[in-house]
Amino acid sequence: MTPKSYLTCTVALLVLAAPAHADTLRLLTWGGYAPDAVIEKFEEATGHTVEVTLSNNEEMVAKLRATGGGGFDLAQPSQDRIAGPQAEFGIYKPIDMSKIDTAQITPSMLEATKANTTVDGDVYGVPHVWGTSGLIVNAAEAGSVADYTDLCNEDLMGKVTYRLKRPTLIGFAFAMGLDPFAAYGDTAAYQDILDQVEAKLVECKPVVKAYWSGGDELINLMRSGETVAAMAWDTGGWKLNTDNPDINFVAPASGALGWVDTFVLPAQGRADDAAYDWINFVMQPEIAAMITEEAGNFTASQGADEFVNDALKAQYQTSFPPEAVDNIRWYPPVPAEIERIEGETLDRVQAAS
Amino acid sequence: MTRRLGFFLLLAPLVLWLGLLIIIPHIDMALVSLRARTGPGEYAPSLQNYGDFFTQPLYLMTFARTAIMSVLATLITLIIGFPISYYIAKIARGRSQASLFLLCLIPFWVSELVRTFGWIILLRETGVISNMLQWAGLADQPVEMLYNDAAMMLGLVYTSMLFMVVPLTTTLESLDDAVIEAGYDLGGNGFSVLREIVIPHAMPGIVSGCIVVFMLSLGNYLTPTMLGGKDSLWFTQLIYSQFIVRFNWELGAAFGFCLLGASSLIVWGMLRLSGQTLERTMGEGA
Numbered sequence: 001m002t003p004k005s006y007l008t009c010t011v012a013l014l015v016l017a018a019p020a021h022a023d024t025l026r027l028l029t030w031g032g033y034a035p036d037a038v039i040e041k042f043e044e045a046t047g048h049t050v051e052v053t054l055s056n057n058e059e060m061v062a063k064l065r066a067t068g069g070g071g072f073d074l075a076q077p078s079q080d081r082i083a084g085p086q087a088e089f090g091i092y093k094p095i096d097m098s099k100i101d102t103a104q105i106t107p108s109m110l111e112a113t114k115a116n117t118t119v120d121g122d123v124y125g126v127p128h129v130w131g132t133s134g135l136i137v138n139a140a141e142a143g144s145v146a147d148y149t150d151l152c153n154e155d156l157m158g159k160v161t162y163r164l165k166r167p168t169l170i171g172f173a174f175a176m177g178l179d180p181f182a183a184y185g186d187t188a189a190y191q192d193i194l195d196q197v198e199a200k201l202v203e204c205k206p207v208v209k210a211y212w213s214g215g216d217e218l219i220n221l222m223r224s225g226e227t228v229a230a231m232a233w234d235t236g237g238w239k240l241n242t243d244n245p246d247i248n249f250v251a252p253a254s255g256a257l258g259w260v261d262t263f264v265l266p267a268q269g270r271a272d273d274a275a276y277d278w279i280n281f282v283m284q285p286e287i288a289a290m291i292t293e294e295a296g297n298f299t300a301s302q303g304a305d306e307f308v309n310d311a312l313k314a315q316y317q318t319s320f321p322p323e324a325v326d327n328i329r330w331y332p333p334v335p336a337e338i339e340r341i342e343g344e345t346l347d348r349v350q351a352a353s
Numbered sequence: 354m355t356r357r358l359g360f361f362l363l364l365a366p367l368v369l370w371l372g373l374l375i376i377i378p379h380i381d382m383a384l385v386s387l388r389a390r391t392g393p394g395e396y397a398p399s400l401q402n403y404g405d406f407f408t409q410p411l412y413l414m415t416f417a418r419t420a421i422m423s424v425l426a427t428l429i430t431l432i433i434g435f436p437i438s439y440y441i442a443k444i445a446r447g448r449s450q451a452s453l454f455l456l457c458l459i460p461f462w463v464s465e466l467v468r469t470f471g472w473i474i475l476l477r478e479t480g481v482i483s484n485m486l487q488w489a490g491l492a493d494q495p496v497e498m499l500y501n502d503a504a505m506m507l508g509l510v511y512t513s514m515l516f517m518v519v520p521l522t523t524t525l526e527s528l529d530d531a532v533i534e535a536g537y538d539l540g541g542n543g544f545s546v547l548r549e550i551v552i553p554h555a556m557p558g559i560v561s562g563c564i565v566v567f568m569l570s571l572g573n574y575l576t577p578t579m580l581g582g583k584d585s586l587w588f589t590q591l592i593y594s595q596f597i598v599r600f601n602w603e604l605g606a607a608f609g610f611c612l613l614g615a616s617s618l619i620v621w622g623m624l625r626l627s628g629q630t631l632e633r634t635m636g637e638g639a
Contacts, residue, residue, distance in 0.1 A: 088600070339599060
């Protein structure tokens with residue numbers, strides 16, 4: 001069959017077989033946020049088809065920037081990556097809140113996300129999955145690690161790993177008693193904080209075995225025992241805890257860093273109705289619980305916790321006693337200029353020896 | 354008339370390829386590199402990005418490091434590749450010659466990513482080599498061989514070996530055995546024959562192999578990222594992070610052009626130094 005006739009047939013089939021408003025939803029998301037079982041149920045319920053592309057925060061923004069907000073109908077960057085890129089590149093379109101079943105979403109999270117993703121009076125983001133980054137510690141060998149700066153302890157020489165990305169800068173700043181979020185609006189003050197963190201990270205370098213760059217790399221390093229303490233996401237810690245009870249996620253004394261991944265509509269998305277359908281579908285408590293079991297993180301869906309298995313609940317409660325939950329520091333929107341100077345700091349740390 | 358039409362039709366794919374995939378994107382990149390951000394979503398023409406490259410010691414140091422390491426990788430590849438090529442071209446005969454050549458080729462049937470993962474499995478602290486050393490009693494604790502410049506160099510040399518062996522073998526095959534015998538008959542020893550006859554004849558192959566290996570190493574992203582250690586910043590990583598992580602396309606594009614310009618300069622220097630021309634090396638070598 002030639003491509004053209006194949007195309008004609010596909011189009012004909014679609015026209016004949018599909019119900020009235022069937023669309024293809026091109027979803028740009030993270031691993032685990034769109035499990036096959038959920039996609040199957042969604043396709044059955046609505047008649048839409050879903051194409052999933054997996055990515056991360058930076059790549060999502062870079063991809064949408066390269067196409068001017070085209071190529072995808074729904075994307076899931078973190079809430080701190082919405083206002084800045086929108087003001088800079090205009091890659092999203094406002095969300096019509098009347099099309100979202102807001103009763104399904106935890107009100108405090110909905111309001112916080114709305115506030116963080118508002119540009120010129122329009123709201124651009126709806127919360128979906130949330131989680132934290134903090135420490136993963138092998139209690140048998142590195143029980144002393146309780147805060148980010150403990151990753152510099154000499155007795156852990158060559159047994160520590162973390163990423164060389166902005167969460168590390170922010171985490172170290174908090175652990176050093178500084179408040180980077182308060183300095184977001186003041187570039188000079190922020191540069192001052194970064195300089196102190198840079199000095200600390202360069203000083204810590206001999207203790208670090210490697211800067212990890214992917215989740216699998218981190219899991220391998222910790223599981224094999226090559227490293228005993230790391231800065232990473234909570235889910236990585238819980239995953240490792242299932243294999244080795246000594247390893248678990250620890251909320252650092254200076255506070256875990258909280259992120260919320262959202263739903264946004266790319267500026268040139270072609271299937272907005274399918275996108276709204278997907279948002280309302282996955283925020284149902286039973287479906288949200290399926291996503292939690294796959295991704296490991298909890299969602300903003302109200303009442304979904306009840307449907308999550310007990311093992312995950314227990315791991316969550318061990319890592320987050322109530323006071324640690326109150327201590328979570330949520331990322332405010334990142335101004336573009338901040339991101340540039342952070343980049344220079346990270347480059348200098350990597351190049352230092 | 355029909356002959357000219359045929360000529361244009363044959364040329365069309367090449368022109369389209371070069372124009373659409375190389376020239377137009379490069380013009381666009383050049384324009385991007387020549388502007389600077391003045392405010393949210395606003396840009397003005399400026400040379401600031403190139404200024405940044407030449408004034409920030411970090412960028413120049415990283416570039417110098419990348420270039421020096423690439424030259425080193427090229428030299429190591431040449432030193433290892435030359436005897437192999439000589440053996441394949443001059444000493445091995447018939448079937449063993451073909452199978453040796455094939456052996457050099459086989460690793461390239463799997464993707465670069467898989468090959469690099471192979472090295473990680475071998476070299477890591479809980480990896481194959483470390484376990485074997487402990488089992489043999491040569492080490493009393495796990496040995497870490499990953500995440501340093503030596504591991505990265507190993508990866509670079511391994512990745513580019515084929516591109517050195519192929520042009521070298523081809524040029525060495527064209528060397529008449531009688532010439533080597535004549536060299537010995539005239540009283541030459543192994544070293545002087547190598548220096549006076551074999552190397553001068555193989556020069557185009559050596560230079561073309563070196564150019565390809567150097568360019569591949571300089572532009573490699575995967576190997577330094579996966580095998581390199583916490584100090585090993587490669588210039589391509591800088592470009593990637595400017596584009597993808599920092600959203601700073603302007604500086605990334607300027608870096609790209611600096612890399613292009615500097616690598617062209619180094620290759621030109623290598624050609625001048627070895628007294629070769631691009632036509633001669635590419636014509637005979639590849």
